[in-house]
Amino acid sequence: MAAEFRAWATIDLQALRANLALARAQNPDCSVVAVVKANGYGHGIVPVAKALQDQLRAGDCFGVASIEEAQTLRSAGITEPVLLLEGFVTSGELAEVAQQGFQCVLHSPYQLDAMLALFASGKSIEPLTVWLKIDTGMHRLGLSPAEFVTAWNALKSHSGIRKLIVMSHFACADDPQSPATERQVALLHETLAAANVPLATTELSLAASAAILIWPQTHYQWFRPGIMLYGGAPIMGENGIDRGLRPVMTLRSRLMAIKTVAAGEAVGYGASYICEREQRIGIVSIGYGDGYPRRAPSGTPVLINSRHDGRIVQQRTGLAGRVSMDMIIVDLSECEHAAVGDEVILWGEGLPADEIARRCGTLAYELFCQVTPRVHFQYV
Template sequence: MARPTKASIDLAAFRHNYRVAKAQSPNSQAVAIIKADAYGHGAVKLAHALQEADAFGVACIEEAIELRESGIKQPILLLEGFFEESELELIQQHNFWTAVHSQAQIEAIKRQPQSSQFKIWLKLDSGMHRLGFSPQDYPAAFEQLNALPQVDNIVHMTHFACADELDKSMTQSQLELCISTLEKLDSKTSSFANSSATLAHPSTHSEQFKGYTRPGILLYGADPLSHPNSASEQLIPVMTLTSKIIAIREVKAQESVGYGERYRCERDMKIGTVAIGYADGYPRHAKDGTPVMVNGVRTQLVGRVSMDMLTIDLTDIPNAEIGSTVELWGKNVKAAEVADCCDTIPYTLFTGITRRVHKEYID
C-alpha cells in the first residue's frame, strides 16, 4: 500500500459498543445492524469479530448471503423483507428472519409449501410512514400470518422517527400507538428500539416489550442523541480515518487556497496538502474550519476539498512535516463534528468511504 489514506477499524471498540447496547436492555436480545457493509466498516470482518451477537440485521438478501457464505451462523434479519417472491426459497434455505410490511408479501408466503417455516418480523407503521401496516390493518395482517402453517413465529416490529431528538414527544406517541394496537394480539415478542431508543428511551424496551433491540449507528461509536447521556458517553469510535501530509508551502496573506478561491489567507500561513479527497469519501462540501488533528494538535481544513487532496492550516503546528499523520475523524476528531461542518450525519460519512481507502483491522 503506497497511498497513505486508510481507515483503521477497532474491533475491540465495536464489541464494547455492542455490550453498551446490551447493558441498556439486559432482558432483550440485541440484533447488531450491519447493513450497508456495516455502515462502511466491513460487514464480514465485523460480524466475525462479534461472536457474542444474538443476531445480525441487514437490508437485503445479498448482504445476508454474503454473511452466511463467510461462515456466520447467527440469525440474520432482512430489515426490508423480501423484494421478490423468489427470495423466499433462499430465506428458507438459509434460515433468515424476514420483515413483512405489505399484503403482497403475505400473499407470497401463503403460496409457499406448507412445510416451510418462516420467522416473521411484522412491521407496524406507528408514524414513520415509510414501511409497515397501519394500526387499523395490522391486527388483520397478524391474524393472517398467525394462521398460516408456513409461519413459525412472529415478532412485532416498528421504527421510531424521532428517538434521537430528545425534546420531541413523537417517540412516546408512537409507543402508545404500539401498545393500543398490540394489546389484544397473542404474540408479545417485540422489537421497537433502534440505537437512540436503546440509549435514551427505556420504556421502548422494558419488560413489557422484551424481545429485541436493534442497535445500529451506536455500534460504530457515533452518538445518535441530540444531547449525550451517560450511556451514549460510553461509546468508542470504531473507525479512525487518517492520511498523511504530502506537501507544505508558505502562502502569503490575501492569497487564496484551492479551487474557486473560496479560502483567502488572513495572514501569512503554512498550508499542508493531505492525500485524501472526495474520491475517497471525504465530503466535498466540508466547510472551511472543519476540524482535523495533526501531531496531537487540532487544526482545520482551509479551501475546497478536491478529488484526491485537501488542504489544512499548519501555521501553529511547527513540528508538522511531510509524512505527518492527519486524523480526519476518529477517536480525537469525532465524526459528528465533521458531519456538522458538512451539513450531514455520521452515517453518510461512514458509508461514503470508497474502496480506494485501505481498511486496517485492529483487535
C-alpha cells in the same frame, strides 16, 4: 504498514465489541439485533460480523437490509440468524429466505399474499420467523393498523410460522424532547389491542440506538443497535463519546506537501480561502474521491500527529479552502512541527465523526458509508 497508503482507516474491533456490550448493558434481558447493513455501516460487513459473533447470545441475530447482504454473511461462514430488515420484494427472494432460513420483516400486504401463496404451494420448507412491522407514524415501511390485524390473524397460528415478532421504527427517537416517540408507542399498543395480541407471550421490538439509550420504556424484548455499535452518536447534538461509545473507525491520511503562501493569496478551487497573512499550509492526500465530504467547509477540524523531541505532538487545526477529489488543504500556522509524511486524522480517535458530520450538515452514518474502496482498511 499504514505509511504505505495515502489514506487508510483503522477499524478497532475491540471498540466495536465494547459498544455492543454498552448497548446490552442498557437492558441485559433484551435480545439483540446487531445491525450490520450497508456493509457494516461502511466498516466491512464480514469483519464486523465475525468480530461480534462471540458476543451474540442464543436467539440474537444480525440485521441486514437486503438478501444480498444476508447471502454475503452466509458465504463468509457466518451461521448466526440473519434478519432482513426490509423483507423481500420478489417471490424469488422469498424462496431464498425460506431456503436459507433467514428471518424477515413483513411490512406490506403484497408480502403477506406471497408468503401465504408459498405456504399453500405444498413446497417443503422449515417454519419461518417473521417480524410484522407496524407503521406507527414514520410512514415509510409498515402495515397500517387494519393491515396488521389481517396479517396477525392470517399468520398467528399458521404451521408455516415458527415465531411472530412485532416491531416498529421510531421517527424522532434521537430527539429527547419530541412527543412523537410516545405517540408511536401509544399507537402500537392500540393496534395490538385491536388485534387481541397477547402481550404476555408476544415479543416486541421498537428500540434502535437512540431509544436504547434514552427511551428505556421502549426496550421490550428486543432492541436493534446500529450506529451506536460503530461509535456514532444516535442522539442529536451529541458525540458518541458523550454516552461512553468508542470510535471504531479512525480515518487517516498524511501530509504530502507543505508550502508558505503570501498574505492576500488564495488557495484551492474557487479561490474561496484567502490568506489574511503569510501562512503555512499543508496538502493532505485525501479527498472526496476517498469519501471525505466535499461540503466540509474551511475550519473543519483535523488532527496532525507530528514528531518533536522524540515524541508525538498532536495538534488540532482546520481545513483551508475547498475539498478536492484527491486532496485537502489544512492550515499549519500553529503547527510548527508539522512535516511531510506526518499522519493526519480526519475523524475517529480524538476527533468524533459526529463533530465532522455537524460541520458538513450531515450525520456520522453518511460519513462512514461514503468511505470509498480507495481507502485501505486495517482491522485491529
